[in-house]
Amino acid sequence: MDIFFNTFLVLLGAIFSVLNPIGAIPFFVGLTHDYSKKDRSRVSLMTAINVCIILLISFFVGEYVLKFFGITISALRIAGGILIASSGFGLLNANPKKRKGISKEVEEDLQTRNSIALTPLAMPMLAGPGSISLLIAFYQDHNSTIDVAASTTAIVVVSFLIFFILRSAHYLAKYLGASGIVAISRIVGFLTVAIGIQYIISAILSIIRGI
Numbered sequence: 081m082d083i084f085f086n087t088f089l090v091l092l093g094a095i096f097s098v099l100n101p102i103g104a105i106p107f108f109v110g111l112t113h114d115y116s117k118k119d120r121s122r123v124s125l126m127t128a129i130n131v132c133i134i135l136l137i138s139f140f141v142g143e144y145v146l147k148f149f150g151i152t153i154s155a156l157r158i159a160g161g162i163l164i165a166s167s168g169f170g171l172l173n174a175n176p177k178k179r180k181g182i183s184k185e186v187e188e189d190l191q192t193r194n195s196i197a198l199t200p201l202a203m204p205m206l207a208g209p210g211s212i213s214l215l216i217a218f219y220q221d222h223n224s225t226i227d228v229a230a231s232t233t234a235i236v237v238v239s240f241l242i243f244f245i246l247r248s249a250h251y252l253a254k255y256l257g258a259s260g261i262v263a264i265s266r267i268v269g270f271l272t273v274a275i276g277i278q279y280i281i282s283a284i285l286s287i288i289r290g291i
Contacts, residue, residue, distance in 0.1 A: 087222055087230035094218070095135070095238045097271045098164055098211045101245045102264050105256075107205060108249045111196050121247055126197035127206070128243035134207040135215060135235045142216030153220045157283035160213025165276030172269040206242065210276075217279065 112120050146156060215235075222231060245252070256264070 083226050084230045087227045088234050091218060091222075091231050091234040092237060093271075094214060094275055095211060095234060096241065097268050097275060098214055099131070099206050099238065099242070100268045100272070101206060101242045102252075103268065104201070104205055105245065105249045105253055108201065108246050109253045111201070112249075120250070123197050123201070124243050124246035124249075127201045127246055128239045130198050130202035131207045131242055132235060132239035134203060135211065135239070136232070138207075138212040139215040139219055139231060139235065142212065143219055146216065153217060154283045154287050156213055157217045157279045157286075160210065160217055161276045161279030161283065163208075163213060163276070164210040164279060165273050166210075168269045168272030168274075168276055170269070172266050172273070201246075210272075214275075214279070 108124075112123060115123065146153070215231075218231065222228070
């Protein structure tokens, strides 16, 4: 059970930091300001489900995608570490008025889109390249039955937390205020940068040991 809980807590903290659902609160509030309470709950649920599916696919299938394209795990860790660290630096310099990963075309499309649960909320705002590469790399070192069970549980729990946070987004936005959300995002951003750097260090050490 110790292995299960250790793997669960490590991945839970890592995924939550990289996804940063708290940082998505201003965007969710802005995108759903004219939605009814029922519609907001529906969008929150669908977003959480979409994120869960994307993360599970990345965790279980990502390894085979790497093999198909001939990408080594060390290369993935370095690329993922850079992406994760870059995401963290973005959170450290967070600007609530900017929408991460949303182009002008998507912005315009949002005006006529019936559902925003998949794009842009689930991807790329929450489940982006950083979280996907993190899960692929994590699976390489944690693929025993206990580790897989713990990792799957962590992904499901994070998805539930995303649902809870987004469902409460309008209340949290009023309670925390813009400055509170920015402060939390910067704390999470610092941890995210550390996670990214750790992935890069691990990859470099792995390459050196293999020489």
